Structure formats: structure tokens, C-alpha cells
Amino acid sequence: MGKNNPFYGKVRTEKEKDAIRKVTFKTGKSKNKQGYIVLHSNSKRTATTEHRHLFEKHTGRKLNKNEVVHHKNEIKNDNRIENLMLMTKSQHTKFHNDERG
């Protein structure tokens, strides 16, 4: 194609490179402030915690907003299915409060 190619001689600027890096980051995994692993999906434009996603896959249904997936050993990035346990929001809050109190 040579000079008729629209990308002929085109050099990516730092700004463009940075934009590409950001997109790559979004499609991967990261950790949130609470220490949970977060999965980013560009196609769906959503971010979900990995343990919730794994638990939903395990049970074959979507969890509702009142359901919390608790880490039995308290290690928030240990997302083995045997370490995960389903609780309601109030059960979960009570569990962690009792522990501290």
C-alpha cells in the first residue's frame, strides 16, 4: 500500500501509548482498596470482584445485593472456592463486628 496506507509513517505519540496501556490495564486484574481482587471487563464496561464472580460461576446463579461472599480464612485475595462462603449482608457485618468486639 505504501503511501496510500493511512498508517504509513505513523508514529505513536506518548499520549497514544498511554491510552493503550490504560486499556490493557482495564481488561486485567487489579486490587481494590479493601484488598479484594477486581476483574475488569472492557467489553461489558464493568468491574467485579473476583471472589464474587467465582462464586457466581460455582453456584450457577447471580448473587443479589444482599448477599456477600466471605473469605473463611480472612485472606481477601485467597479466592479458592473452598475458602468462600455465602452470607447475607447483615450476617456478614455481624460476623466481623463480633470478631472485633
Ligand SMILES: [Zn+2]
Ligand atoms: Zn468477610
